[in-house]
Amino acid sequence: MTKTYAIGHPIWCAGCGHFGVQGAIQHAMDQAGIKLHETLVLAGIGCSGTVQNNVGAYGYHSMHGRVLPTAIGASLANPELTIIAAGGDGDGYAIGGGHLMHGLKRNANLLYVIMNNGVYGLTKGQDSPTKEVPIAAPEENALDAMLLGLSIQSTTFLARGITTRSEQVNKLMLAGLQHSRAGKGMAFVEILSPCVTYNDTYPQWMNKVHDVDADPDYDNTHRGKAFAANFDLIQQSRIPIGLIYTGEHASLQSSMVGEISAFHALDEAHSARVSQHLEKVVAHYVV
Amino acid sequence: MSVATYDISAMVSKDLLQGKVRKDITFMVAGQGGDGSLTIIALLSKVLLQRGYSIYRTSNIASRIKGGHAAAFMRATSESRSCLGDRIDILVAFDIEAVQKASAKLADDCVVVFDSSRGTLPPGLVPDTGLFIPVPFSRLAVRDLRRDLFKNSLGFGLLGRIIGLPDEEAEACLRQQFKKLSATQLEPNLRALKEGQAFAENAGIAGSQSILTLPEQAKQGERMFISGNHAVAMGFMAAGGRFFAGYPITPATDVMNFLAQHLPAVGGVVMQAEDELAAINVVIGAALTGVRAMTGSSGPGVALMQESIGHCGSAEIPLVIIDCQRSGPSTGMPTKPEQSDINMLTRGGNGDYPHIVLAPGDPVECFHAGVLATNLASRAQCPVIVALDAVCHDDFTVPKFDLDAVVIDMGKRVTESDLNQMEQYRRYEITDDGISAMSFPGTPNAMNLVTGNERDEWGRVTTEPGNRVRMMDKRTRKLATVKPMLPKAVEWGDATSPIGIIGVGILGAVIAEATERLEQQGHRFHCHRPRTLWPVPQESIDFINSHERVYIIEQSEGAQLAALLRSEGAEPGRIVSILRYDGLQYTAGEIMQEILARETAA
Numbered sequence: 001m002t003k004t005y006a007i008g009h010p011i012w013c014a015g016c017g018h019f020g021v022q023g024a025i026q027h028a029m030d031q032a033g034i035k036l037h038e039t040l041v042l043a044g045i046g047c048s049g050t051v052q053n054n055v056g057a058y059g060y061h062s063m064h065g066r067v068l069p070t071a072i073g074a075s076l077a078n079p080e081l082t083i084i085a086a087g088g089d090g091d092g093y094a095i096g097g098g099h100l101m102h103g104l105k106r107n108a109n110l111l112y113v114i115m116n117n118g119v120y121g122l123t124k125g126q127d128s129p130t131k132e133v134p135i136a137a138p139e140e141n142a143l144d145a146m147l148l149g150l151s152i153q154s155t156t157f158l159a160r161g162i163t164t165r166s167e168q169v170n171k172l173m174l175a176g177l178q179h180s181r182a183g184k185g186m187a188f189v190e191i192l193s194p195c196v197t198y199n200d201t202y203p204q205w206m207n208k209v210h211d212v213d214a215d216p217d218y219d220n221t222h223r224g225k226a227f228a229a230n231f232d233l234i235q236q237s238r239i240p241i242g243l244i245y246t247g248e249h250a251s252l253q254s255s256m257v258g259e260i261s262a263f264h265a266l267d268e269a270h271s272a273r274v275s276q277h278l279e280k281v282v283a284h285y286v287v
Numbered sequence: 288m289s290v291a292t293y294d295i296s297a298m299v300s301k302d303l304l305q306g307k308v309r310k311d312i313t314f315m316v317a318g319q320g321g322d323g324s325l326t327i328i329a330l331l332s333k334v335l336l337q338r339g340y341s342i343y344r345t346s347n348i349a350s351r352i353k354g355g356h357a358a359a360f361m362r363a364t365s366e367s368r369s370c371l372g373d374r375i376d377i378l379v380a381f382d383i384e385a386v387q388k389a390s391a392k393l394a395d396d397c398v399v400v401f402d403s404s405r406g407t408l409p410p411g412l413v414p415d416t417g418l419f420i421p422v423p424f425s426r427l428a429v430r431d432l433r434r435d436l437f438k439n440s441l442g443f444g445l446l447g448r449i450i451g452l453p454d455e456e457a458e459a460c461l462r463q464q465f466k467k468l469s470a471t472q473l474e475p476n477l478r479a480l481k482e483g484q485a486f487a488e489n490a491g492i493a494g495s496q497s498i499l500t501l502p503e504q505a506k507q508g509e510r511m512f513i514s515g516n517h518a519v520a521m522g523f524m525a526a527g528g529r530f531f532a533g534y535p536i537t538p539a540t541d542v543m544n545f546l547a548q549h550l551p552a553v554g555g556v557v558m559q560a561e562d563e564l565a566a567i568n569v570v571i572g573a574a575l576t577g578v579r580a581m582t583g584s585s586g587p588g589v590a591l592m593q594e595s596i597g598h599c600g601s602a603e604i605p606l607v608i609i610d611c612q613r614s615g616p617s618t619g620m621p622t623k624p625e626q627s628d629i630n631m632l633t634r635g636g637n638g639d640y641p642h643i644v645l646a647p648g649d650p651v652e653c654f655h656a657g658v659l660a661t662n663l664a665s666r667a668q669c670p671v672i673v674a675l676d677a678v679c680h681d682d683f684t685v686p687k688f689d690l691d692a693v694v695i696d697m698g699k700r701v702t703e704s705d706l707n708q709m710e711q712y713r714r715y716e717i718t719d720d721g722i723s724a725m726s727f728p729g730t731p732n733a734m735n736l737v738t739g740n741e742r743d744e745w746g747r748v749t750t751e752p753g754n755r756v757r758m759m760d761k762r763t764r765k766l767a768t769v770k771p772m773l774p775k776a777v778e779w780g781d782a783t784s785p786i787g788i789i790g791v792g793i794l795g796a797v798i799a800e801a802t803e804r805l806e807q808q809g810h811r812f813h814c815h816r817p818r819t820l821w822p823v824p825q826e827s828i829d830f831i832n833s834h835e836r837v838y839i840i841e842q843s844e845g846a847q848l849a850a851l852l853r854s855e856g857a858e859p860g861r862i863v864s865i866l867r868y869d870g871l872q873y874t875a876g877e878i879m880q881e882i883l884a885r886e887t888a889a
Contacts, residue, residue, distance in 0.1 A: 001732055002706045002707075002709050002710065002711060002712050002732040002733065003710060003711035003712070004711070004712050004732065004733060004734045004735065004745075005713075005714075005734065005735065005736055005745035005746055005747060006745065006747075008747065035731075036734065037728070037729065037730060037731040037732070037733070037734060038728065038729055039728070040575065040576070040728045042572075050748075052736065053736060053747065053748075056734065057728075057734060058727075058728040058734050058735060058737075059734075059735070059736040059737070059746070060575055060736075060737045060738070061602075061736070061737065061738035061739065061740060061748070062568070062571075063568060063571075063594060063595055063598050063739065065564075066564060066565070066568040066571075066595070069560065069564070069565040069566075069568040069569045069572065070568045070569070070571050070572035070575070071572060072558075072569055072572060073530070073532065073558075073568065073569035073570055073571060073572025073573040073574075073575075073580075074572035074573065074575050074576050074728075075572070076530070076556050076558065076569075076572075076573065077530055077556065077572065077573035077574075077575075077576040077577075077578040077580070078576040078577075078578070078728065078729065080729065081576065081728050081729060098561060098562065098564075098565075099561065099564075099565055102560075102561040102565065256556055256558065257556060270527070270553070270554065271527065271695065273553050273554075274524060274525065274527065274553045275525075275690060277524075277549065277552055277553050278521065278524060278525055278690055279690065281521065281549060282511065282521070282687065282688055282690065285511040285512060285513045285517070286509055286510070286511055286687060287336040287337070287510050287511065287512045287684065
């Protein structure tokens with residue numbers, strides 16, 4: 001077997017939640033029987049943006065904030081691949097925030113994992129969009145990506161976990177991966193992954209979470225009810241976790257990609273087809 | 288059809304009906320956006336292309352959906368040209384503003400057809416030696432056809448008579464132009480056409496008594512009438528390009544529209560992204576899977592893409608970027624052409640990274656640049672930018688593209704059988720030619736890590752100083768490797784002349800026409816048009832340093848091309864810059880004047 005790059009070791013601080021997230025991704029790939037060479041793991045910039053080095057699949061370190069459009073491009077170009085995009089709350093909700101709503105709207109077949117720790121770790125402790133009480137602007141509320149996801153009508157899988165509940169995180173990650181692999185669209189999974197160095201929220205978050213999976217009154221298949229429930233919980237300073245919403249909507253691939261097999265192979269059959277088509281196009285301009 | 292009797296205030300005098308033969312004629316049709324100026328020019332283009340003329344077509348429109356002043360221009364010549372004539376020979380004006388705008392450029396023997404529905408023309412705007420024909424187009428169209436909309440077909444009917452076009456040929460052309468219209472929509476257009484012809488008849492312009500004669504020209508081989516945008520997109524497809532993402536922007540949207548129409552038919556994908564940052568990164572994602580991918584934009588959009596372009600240079604990702612340059616900075620004048628992205632395209636972005644900038648000058652070269660950029664991106668695994676100027680949106684008559692001559696170069700890629708022979712696979716292996724073989728997801732045993740950060744041969748991020756230097760040098764070597772593939776400059780004129788002229792892109796052909804005319808007056812120049820802007824072509828620097836005086840004509844206030852060549856060794860004392868940044872294109876006559884004025888002073 002040809003030797004390729006040696007799988008990396010995590011660079012995170014001891015106690016960082018990201019270990020658990022990486023573990024959940026690997027567990028899900030394993031459980032779903034997904035081959036490493038058929039997987040592209042893309043990660044943004046930040047502490048979370050190193051996870052691709054540690055999995056053993058094809059890995060790409062994206063531009064800051066651009067992991068989602070890059071993942072969408074890859075998923076459209078070769079729909080046979082398993083596409084896993086990962087990033088932090090700064091990468092996904094701040095510099096890449098504009099892409100998030102469009103990514104949610106497009107519903108491409110991929111798994112997007114956000115490791116949310118409410119802080120910029122790599123640049124040493126600045127407020128992120130999910131910081132509960134921002135130091136610089138305490139009157140601002142934290143952004144809630146699940147509410148955003150619920151408000152966009154083409155989302156099909158929204159989930160949130162917390163690394164202290166690894167069994168649930170593993171379950172959500174596997175369900176998300178299977179959702180995207182089944183061609184149902186984008187699985188958006190946010191994992192509360194506290195930063196022990198700059199924003200150690202373990203105690204607060206553990207006390208504030210409300211597990212909707214264990215809540216018999218919560219309906220994760222009804223967008224409106226789920227939105228209202230999440231909104232109410234947030235108003236009560238609770239953090240909803242679990243499978244927030246699941247539904248059906250056409251995926252981006254189903255509307256944009258005509259054919260799936262060997263998309264990147266520039267074979268003779270394709271060349272001949274292009275030539276035939278272009279002959280007709282050229283004829284249109286001939287005078 | 289009721290042929291109305293008109294109050295023809297200026298009957299055409301018989302002595303003007305000479306049927307003067309023209310082989311080079313410039314038309315302008317102008318009015319408010321929506322008046323149909325572009326349609327009349329489109330109809331005229333069709334007619335004259337059929338007669339064997341070469342057509343150069345351009346427009347001058349406002350950046351709004353409807354309204355604003357819009358002018359369409361067309362020059363018909365026996366030889367292929369890339370600019371308008373010095374003077375406007377025929378003007379169809381739907382309002383006073385159109386005549387005011389054209390006035391200074393009207394030829395002495397011009398014909399001006401003026402829509403007099405909204406008032407009379409102030410005196411002094413049309414030369415006394417010209418022919419002025421006021422026609423109440425709008426009033427006639429509303430009175431007889433119930434819609435102002437039909438005035439352009441009416442105008443075309445009259446214009447056909449002026450240029451000696453047989454009525455049946457005009458009708459055939461109109462039918463072809465409006466072939467998508469239903470019979471009920473076509474019918475009033477045909478009536479309008481006949482009404483225009485009837486008006487001409489009443490004015491005495493009939494049959495052999497046309498004002499001008501445009502005889503059939505000998506057609507030279509099979510020709511196409513096409514813009515640079517369509518040509519470059521076609522080149523990308525011909526080279527196996529299968530993925531495009533972009534964000535709408537004038538004047539680059541045509542590239543996306545063309546591909547949206549044609550790529551899906553061959554199994555490709557076109558995606559309209561939420562912004563240019565997304566567009567280029569969607570394309571990067573596609574390129575990571577091995578698909579040949581491209582994005583396109585104009586200056587402001589390319590500025591947003593700058594970080595990604597540098598990233599691809601570092602991460603060694605093949606990518607094609609079309610920049611349809613327009614007037615800047617920032618939003619600038621969105622519908623006006625310029626060549627002022629050269630600084631950004633050649634030296635934009637942070638850090639040092641390999642990339643290539645091509646600058647084609649006509650649609651044939653745009654087609655080849657589309658092919659070459661796609662091949663070069665794969666070969667050099669770096670961003671390749673195709674810098675277009677007004678060539679992107681104007682239409683030109685050029686020889687038919689040779690699709691059979693297209694060669695596809697996929698660059699160095701590892702296959703499963705290659706891997707069987709390899710003990711190890713390193714994505715960023717240091718090689719003599721600087722190029723390391725790519726592998727793509729889906730290939731077993733060839734997993735790689737791709738990153739824009741500095742990394743070792745395996746793709747692992749590192750800041751180790753020795754590695755940094757080796758990697759930087761490796762990436763730089765790639766440009767030397769692909770240098771023989773880069774388009775050489777085109778030179779013409781008198782090689783012994785001590786005076787040189789340089790222009791890039793569309794300006795090449797305009798300079799060629801100017802120097803052709805200057806030569807007839809006994810002035811000889813040696814001309815040079817670079818077709819690669821980055822890496823900076825040494826031949827252009829040598830050209831400057833081997834001439835006593837070199838005029839560099841360009842469309843930027845900052846003399847960006849001259850600055851680029853100076854930065855790599857062209858001697859400043861030899862360079863005389865001629866700059867235009869008013870949003871207009873040069874004509875050959877204007878370039879002649881610019882050069883003669885300076886030569887006289889020299």
